[in-house]
Amino acid sequence: MNSTLLDHLNPEQLAAVTLGDESALILAGAGSGKTRVLTTRIAWLLSQGRVGPGGVMAVTFTNKAAKEMLTRLAAMLPYNVRGMWIGTFHGLCHRFLRSHWKAAGLPQGFQILDVSDSVAAVKRVIKAMNLDEERYVPKAVAHFIAHAKERAERPGDIDPRDAQERVLVEIYAAYEAQCQREGVVDFAELMLRTYELMRDDAALRSHYQQRFRHVLVDEFQDTNTLQYAWLKLFAAPRSSQAVMAVGDDDQSIYAFRGAVVANMHAFERDYGVRQLIKLEENYRSCGHILDAANHLIGHNERRLGKTLRTAAGQGEMLRVFEAPSDFEEARWVLEEAHAQHRAGTPRAQLAVLYRSNAQSRVIESALFNAGVPYRVYGGLRFFERAEIKHALAYLRLLENPNDDTSFLRVVNFPARAIGARSVEALQDAARASGRSLWQSVSAVTGRAGAALAGFVKLVEDLRAATEGQTLKQIVECVVEGSGLAAHYRSDKDGSERLENLDELITAAESFVTQEGFGRDAVALPVDELGPGPGLTPDLETGEIMSPLAAFLTHASLEAGEHQAQAGQDAVQLMTIHAAKGLEFDVVFLTGLEEGLFPNDRALEDHDGLEEERRLMYVAITRARKQLMLSLAQTRMLHGQTRYHLRSRFLDELPEASLKWLSPKQGGFGSGFQQPYASAWQRGGGSARAAQQPAWSHAAPPPPPPPPRKTEHDSGLRVGQAVFHNKFGEGAVLAIEGQGADARAHIQFGRHGSKWLALAVAKLTPI
DNA sequence: GGCTCTTTCGTTTTT
DNA sequence: CGAAAGAGCC
Numbered sequence A: 001m002n003s004t005l006l007d008h009l010n011p012e013q014l015a016a017v018t019l020g021d022e023s024a025l026i027l028a029g030a031g032s033g034k035t036r037v038l039t040t041r042i043a044w045l046l047s048q049g050r051v052g053p054g055g056v057m058a059v060t061f062t063n064k065a066a067k068e069m070l071t072r073l074a075a076m077l078p079y080n081v082r083g084m085w086i087g088t089f090h091g092l093c094h095r096f097l098r099s100h101w102k103a104a105g106l107p108q109g110f111q112i113l114d115v116s117d118s119v120a121a122v123k124r125v126i127k128a129m130n131l132d133e134e135r136y137v138p139k140a141v142a143h144f145i146a147h148a149k150e151r152a153e154r155p156g157d158i159d160p161r162d163a164q165e166r167v168l169v170e171i172y173a174a175y176e177a178q179c180q181r182e183g184v185v186d187f188a189e190l191m192l193r194t195y196e197l198m199r200d201d202a203a204l205r206s207h208y209q210q211r212f213r214h215v216l217v218d219e220f221q222d223t224n225t226l227q228y229a230w231l232k233l234f235a236a237p238r239s240s241q242a243v244m245a246v247g248d249d250d251q252s253i254y255a256f257r258g259a260v261v262a263n264m265h266a267f268e269r270d271y272g273v274r275q276l277i278k279l280e281e282n283y284r285s286c287g288h289i290l291d292a293a294n295h296l297i298g299h300n301e302r303r304l305g306k307t308l309r310t311a312a313g314q315g316e317m318l319r320v321f322e323a324p325s326d327f328e329e330a331r332w333v334l335e336e337a338h339a340q341h342r343a344g345t346p347r348a349q350l351a352v353l354y355r356s357n358a359q360s361r362v363i364e365s366a367l368f369n370a371g372v373p374y375r376v377y378g379g380l381r382f383f384e385r386a387e388i389k390h391a392l393a394y395l396r397l398l399e400n401p402n403d404d405t406s407f408l409r410v411v412n413f414p415a416r417a418i419g420a421r422s423v424e425a426l427q428d429a430a431r432a433s434g435r436s437l438w439q440s441v442s443a444v445t446g447r448a449g450a451a452l453a454g455f456v457k458l459v460e461d462l463r464a465a466t467e468g469q470t471l472k473q474i475v476e477c478v479v480e481g482s483g484l485a486a487h488y489r490s491d492k493d494g495s496e497r498l499e500n501l502d503e504l505i506t507a508a509e510s511f512v513t514q515e516g517f518g519r520d521a522v523a524l525p526v527d528e529l530g531p532g533p534g535l536t537p538d539l540e541t542g543e544i545m546s547p548l549a550a551f552l553t554h555a556s557l558e559a560g561e562h563q564a565q566a567g568q569d570a571v572q573l574m575t576i577h578a579a580k581g582l583e584f585d586v587v588f589l590t591g592l593e594e595g596l597f598p599n600d601r602a603l604e605d606h607d608g609l610e611e612e613r614r615l616m617y618v619a620i621t622r623a624r625k626q627l628m629l630s631l632a633q634t635r636m637l638h639g640q641t642r643y644h645l646r647s648r649f650l651d652e653l654p655e656a657s658l659k660w661l662s663p664k665q666g667g668f669g670s671g672f673q674q675p676y677a678s679a680w681q682r683g684g685g686s687a688r689a690a691q692q693p694a695w696s697h698a699a700p701p702p703p704p705p706p707p708r709k710t711e712h713d714s715g716l717r718v719g720q721a722v723f724h725n726k727f728g729e730g731a732v733l734a735i736e737g738q739g740a741d742a743r744a745h746i747q748f749g750r751h752g753s754k755w756l757a758l759a760v761a762k763l764t765p766i
Numbered sequence B: 001g002g003c004t005c006t007t008t009c010g011t012t013t014t015t
Numbered sequence C: 001c002g003a004a005a006g007a008g009c010c
Helices: A002-006 A011-017 A034-047 A063-076 A089-099 A115-128 A138-150 A163-182 A187-200 A202-211 A225-234 A262-270 A287-297 A326-342 A357-369 A386-399 A404-410 A420-433 A437-443 A446-466 A471-481 A484-490 A495-515 A547-557 A608-620 A668-673 A676-681
Strands: A024-028 A056-060 A085-088 A111-113 A184-186 A214-217 A242-247 A276-279 A318-325 A350-354 A374-376 A571-575 A584-589 A623-637 A640-643 A658-660 A721-724 A728-736 A743-748 A752-757 A763-765
Touching (some): A002 A034, A011 A276, A024 A034, A034 A063, A056 A063, A056 A089, A063 A085, A089 A187, A111 A115, A111 A187, A111 A547, A115 A138, A115 A163, A115 A184, A115 A420, A138 A187, A187 A225, A202 A225, A225 A262, A242 A262, A287 A318, A287 A608, A287 A623, A326 A350, A326 A357, A326 A584, A350 A357, A357 A571, A386 A471, A386 A495, A386 A547, A404 A437, A471 A484, A471 A495, A495 A547, A584 A608, A640 A728, A721 A743
Parallel strands (some): A056 A085, A111 A184, A214 A242, A318 A623, A318 A658, A350 A571, A374 A571
Antiparallel strands (some): A623 A640, A721 A728, A721 A763, A728 A743, A743 A752
16 A cells, blocks of 8 residues: 555655654645645555554645545545544534533534624624724624634733723623623634633643644644644644644735744744755646746745745746736736637636736626636625525524524514514513523513514424424425525515525535434544543544534535536636635736735735735746736726836746736836837737737727826826836826926835925936 | 615635 | 615605
8 A cells, every 4th residue: 555655756745744753844835745745644644553543633724625635535545534533623623612512611502603693793792782883893893802812812811902992802701791692602712612621621631632643734824823822732742742734834825814924933943843844846837937936935035945846847938918907908818818718728727816806897897798708706605695694594593592693683584573673672681681582582572572472483383393304304494484485486586595595405405415414423432542531431422413503513614615606617717815725727817016916905014015925926826837917007996097007026027937928118107108009019929919809799999098188297197107216116196286386196116105296306207 | 674875995814 | 986784765
């Protein structure tokens, strides 16, 4: 087995896979076979008898990564891999808390709040505290709470800096109390509860530390403070446990969400890592693309250091196109995409990437008008759709009627004459008695009370009717019995929602068979070490979840596909963030403009520029064969035409790997001085560029934006590119005043925008 | 209770 | 500009 297992690994991969029982940090470059190393290592450890399947824990960030690991392992191993501790941080915490719910102080049937549930819960708290929602914006407060939890801070641990923060902490405390009362936990709470229980319960901690001999962490650069602290409890540093952390500091693009790249350095130190193994052999991209990636990321200072290399040839150079407008940028993408498709690249191997979702619009319309199939990632996911959340709320009430979030969501949906005042009366009663809404229904009298009692009866009837039924039958019964189906059937445009509800029933049906939840999905029996001191023998067999509870968990922890319009061969449109971990033959990287990318707002953060550069690095390394870079001199943004300079990142790429399809110019403004057609005719010698392709139904390009003349005669125009001795290249955003008072608003690259007095400032038109 | 008008706001978002 | 959320009206 070993001979085949270890075949075709390069020396570094082999070193990582066959490392002994010691902790290691693997610096895994993009496309370096990271997942293969992780899975092969697990298989190797097991096949060598170094550890049993119960002694391995492997943690990922995404369900997708966890699933892939399980799938690959299932093909390599004779074990039931589902019983192994392989999953996302949150998934494993959930599993842990289902086993130790009592010790964790949770009700057995606790439910998980997703982000929108959590914001809604915070909102209720703010209302109950009679606070101003303008001043304490629910979303921002929820964010504050989540961040505190990710630093392992409870309300009592926070020392408020000012009056505002003191109130935030009060809201946090009230929110905690409310969640506890309702038996719900948010995402951060899953992690924090697990962390606290492991921290405070020595017997439990020692049990798990004895159990897990090998712990593997994927995408380690994305771990936050709490996750790292959590890891240290499950795998004690400098102990007989071995942790393999795999990550790439250059691909850390979630610092804005709390990821701490410094955890990689901390890990080396804390775990006494003896050597850093670097996986630098890239199996994805051709030479020019890697040269560009290496060159660009070399501009970052805080790095562990790594240079990607390939055995493949240099391949195609990167093509750069500077379009006069976002509209024409889109048209160029369309034409190039079509050319690539005709040359044999499947559309699904063509990806159009952008920094922000708003940028997809122009590109979508170009593709749409030309009849090119495309698929946009992002937006609502399946389990986040309103109708699905409604159905899930009914299902959750069956499991846990004290879940006030679910109660409020559907108490009057479909409408059953329970208005805001009835709900308020109920909430008052619940607050007064410290009980859930469900428990307080009898406290409301009169017509409102009767209507509420009717709702309670409906849910109880549903529970009785679904008793002993299969998951599919339960979901079906709830969708019908709740009145949701009828509601959407009578709605003139409810057909799509009905389809989604049907889809939910289908998902429920296949869930039981595919996910295999039920008796055989229980964690492996207590490992060969036996139970820890003072622990019951069935410590880790956990509670057997009902299929419904398992399904609800699945819905909360895995929001489902972004968009399911699968099947058709379509061009892929997504943000760079969404593209992380993916690869395509041809990548279009659009909107390479100062302000957009690097994004102005991101630059305000600490390390903002370096994170933007890492994002650029991630984007570049998505491409296998060809990378297309583009920017627009003018762009419609927030209802206004904006003028941008080309991104500094373009200047950080090696000239030798770039092929400019439009003349490389001093600044974006100079495009206006060129005859319009020239950019097209210089399209890299491409015969196709100048003519309207027969297949394209796109409207002919509009004339270039007429430079707006201002009243004075400074010679400057809006949109003009200028040079300033101190600030460098800039673009004129606006001009005001006359004569000696004339001022110009100039957008400079790294210096931001400035108002300059024209009488004083030395500006040279470019 | 549900529709329409108005206001507001605009970076990325694994769980 | 365009989406989304809230206020106000029927």
